[in-house]
Every structure is written in C-alpha cells, then in structure tokens.
Amino acid sequence: MNGHVVVTGGAGYIGSVLTEMLLAAGARVTVLDRLFFGDTLADLMRRDRLRVVRDDIRACDPALLEGADAVCDLAALSNDPAGELDPRKTMEINFEGRARICRLAKRAGVRRYVLASSCSIYGFQDDVVDETGPTQPLTTYAHANARAEEAVLGEASSRFCVTALRQATVYGASRRMRFDLAINGMTLAAHRTGRVRILRDGTQWRPMVHVHDTSRAFLCALDAESETVNGEIFNVGSDDQNLQILPLAERVAAAIGVPFVADWYGDPDHRSYRASFSKIADRLGYRTTRTPEDGAREVAAGLRAGTLRDGPETRTVEWYRELIRWHTMTREVAMNGAIL
Numbered sequence: 001m002n003g004h005v006v007v008t009g010g011a012g013y014i015g016s017v018l019t020e021m022l023l024a025a026g027a028r029v030t031v032l033d034r035l036f037f038g039d040t041l042a043d044l045m046r047r048d049r050l051r052v053v054r055d056d057i058r059a060c061d062p063a064l065l066e067g068a069d070a071v072c073d074l075a076a077l078s079n080d081p082a083g084e085l086d087p088r089k090t091m092e093i094n095f096e097g098r099a100r101i102c103r104l105a106k107r108a109g110v111r112r113y114v115l116a117s118s119c120s121i122y123g124f125q126d127d128v129v130d131e132t133g134p135t136q137p138l139t140t141y142a143h144a145n146a147r148a149e150e151a152v153l154g155e156a157s158s159r160f161c162v163t164a165l166r167q168a169t170v171y172g173a174s175r176r177m178r179f180d181l182a183i184n185g186m187t188l189a190a191h192r193t194g195r196v197r198i199l200r201d202g203t204q205w206r207p208m209v210h211v212h213d214t215s216r217a218f219l220c221a222l223d224a225e226s227e228t229v230n231g232e233i234f235n236v237g238s239d240d241q242n243l244q245i246l247p248l249a250e251r252v253a254a255a256i257g258v259p260f261v262a263d264w265y266g267d268p269d270h271r272s273y274r275a276s277f278s279k280i281a282d283r284l285g286y287r288t289t290r291t292p293e294d295g296a297r298e299v300a301a302g303l304r305a306g307t308l309r310d311g312p313e314t315r316t317v318e319w320y321r322e323l324i325r326w327h328t329m330t331r332e333v334a335m336n337g338a339i340l
C-alpha cells in the first residue's frame with residue numbers, strides 16, 4: 001500500500017500502530033482524530049508523509065477525503081463502558097459518524113474503505129460463531145458497530161470496495177496505551193501488585209489479537225483483490241486465541257514470572273463468545289504472529305523501562321469521564337461546543 005490513506009482515530013491505540021505501519025509500507029497518511037488521548041503521533045511527525053488533522057468525523061470538511069486512495073475508519077468511543085456514558089453520542093459517533101465518513105469517501109472517489117468493527121457484536125454465544133452466524137449486540141457500543149457495518153456495507157459497489165473487520169479484543173503495547181483491555185490490565189496489575197486482576201467469573205470466552213496483528217489485517221484488506229474483500233466481513237484473530245479469562249490470566253502471570261494470585265473485580269461478565277477465524281485465514285492467507293505471552297512480556301518490559309506509563313488516560317472510560325468533568329467545570333468549548 002503506497003497510496004494516500006486517511007486513518008480516522010489514527011492517534012488511538014490501534015490507529016497509531018496502523019499509522020506507523022502504513023508509513024513504513026510507503027503510504028502517505030492523513031490522520032483525522034479528535035486527539036482525546038493527546039498528540040500520540042508527535043514522534044512520527046518528522047516524516048513528511050504524515051499529516052494529523054484534529055477534527056471530528058461528524059463534522060469534518062469533506063475535502064479532507066479528496067485525492068485519498070483508501071480510508072481506514074477507526075474513530076470511535078472504543079469500548080462497552082465508554083459507549084454507555086452517553087448512548088446517544090455513541091450512536092452519533094460510532095454509527096452515524098463512520099457512516100458519514102464512508103459516504104463522503106465514496107462521493108470523493110476514494111476506492112477503498114475499511115471499517116474497524118468488533119467481535120463484541122457476538123455478545124453471548126454457546127457455539128463458535130463465524131461471520132454468517134447470528135450477532136447478539138448486548139451494549140450500545142456493540143449496537144453501534146452492528147449499525148455501522150450495515151450502513152457501510154450498503155455503500156459497496158464495483159467502484160467502491162468496502163470491508164468490515166470484526167476485531168478480537170486487542171492486547172500489546174502502543175503509543176496510546178490502553179490498560180482497560182484484558183491482557184494489558186492483567187499485566188499492569190501483576191507488575192504493580194504481584195496479583196492478576198480478573199473480571200468475574202473468569203469462565204467467559206474472549207478471542208484475543210495482538211495490536212500489531214490486528215493492524216496488519218487492515219493492510220491485508222487494503223492490499224487484497226477487490227473481489228475478495230468487497231462487501232465482506234472478516235473476523236480478525238486466530239482460532240487458537242479464543243481464550244477463557246481465568247486460564248488466560250494464568251498464562252499472563254507465567255509469562256511475566258509472577259506467582260498466580262487472582263484479584264477478582266466487577267460483576268459477572270455476561271459477554272462470552274468464541275469466533276471462527278477461518279475466513280480471513282482461507283481468503284486472505286492471514287495468520288497472527290504474536291501470542292498473549294508476547295503481549296504480556298512486551299507490556300511488562302515497557303512498564304519496567306518507563307516507556308509505558310499508567311495514567312488516567314490509559315483507561316478509556318475513566319478518561320472520557322474526566323474530560324467531561326473538566327469540560328463541565330471550565331466551560332471550555334471543545335469542538336462542536338461539546339467534549340463528546
């Protein structure tokens with residue numbers, strides 16, 4: 001991929017890794033992001049092929065998309081609890097905002113569009129579920145993903161190639177670090193206290209994927225023949241990383257060399273799903289390259305070296321709550337006159 005790619009949410013946890021990967025592959029990248037988590041791409045700005053535009057997907061100038069070859073649409077309130085802070089805003093951003101970007105891209109003559117969706121739309125499933133199986137969105141975040149998928153896939157045409165990637169739960173180090181994700185949170189707690197934090201009751205299934213691997217899936221989708229990916233949904237991950245939370249926590253503890261002592265938190269998690277990753281493997285030849293142990297070791301090493309820091313901005317819902325509180329106190333007018 002060596003054209004011009006617009007990455008919405010490109011300063012985020014996955015987006016910043018994807019942006020660096022696109023630059024390394026020779027692409028010119030325009031990042032469109034509200035920068036809620038700060039200017040995480042500052043150290044990449046020396047590259048003349050990167051432009052960062054601080055704006056909102058709901059209101060940005062359509063001219064931003066002119067001349068682009070592809071759009072990777074990642075901007076969102078990015079997890080279930082953040083999605084419940086203000087369900088109306090979540091639908092506005094995660095569904096309508098991304099549907100808007102897709103329509104604008106098509107109108108601007110962009111040839112490819114890739115949506116960052118989530119396996120969380122499977123909600124609760126007894127059996128392993130593939131892309132043709134039933135979805136069961138249990139939260140506003142998951143509903144918004146389902147609506148966004150429907151809207152953007154409806155725009156697919158012979159001249160406009162649209163793909164939705166349902167990503168597993170991501171782990172690993174990034175410039176915009178997230179310790180609210182299972183493996184990263186377990187690693188942080190083990191590093192700090194010697195106890196692994198586990199969301200009750202640990203029997204729930206969750207597919208996992210490393211942030212580097214999920215970013216590679218976007219490049220795979222951009223590079224694939226249009227006939228293979230147009231109008232298609234792909235689960236992103238690997239069959240061997242459908243994991244139950246308790247044994248996963250034991251693996252994380254072993255990987256970073258702490259004795260396994262569980263620190264339970266939260267109410268029982270009602271989401272539990274295993275996904276099939278055969279389609280992306282068979283059609284795109286996609287294979288994951290990293291394991292939960294790799295992720296845990298890399299995060300622990302970053303914490304020890306001080307390259308990864310645990311701050312309020314690393315917990316998505318708490319940080320959004322903080323931004324809203326700060327906005328209410330100072331009456332500082334953010335974009336659109338509102339913080340979210």
Ligand SMILES: NC(=O)c1ccc[n+]([C@@H]2O[C@H](COP(=O)([O-])OP(=O)(O)OC[C@H]3O[C@@H](n4cnc5c(N)ncnc54)[C@H](O)[C@@H]3O)[C@@H](O)[C@H]2O)c1
Pocket residue numbers: 008009010011012013014015032033034035036037055056057058073074075076077078079093097116117118119166167168169170171176178181316
């Ligand atoms: N991290 C995961 O485990 C995971 C799993 C499945 C799907 N996803 C999806 O992948 C995408 C990226 O997730 P992430 O983990 O990088 O999240 P993130 O919160 O780190 O990144 C989202 C980015 O979007 C930006 N943003 C939010 N609202 C915006 C708006 N209205 N206009 C412009 N920018 C806005 C934020 O500033 C942030 O930089 C999201 O769509 C998320 O739902 C993530």
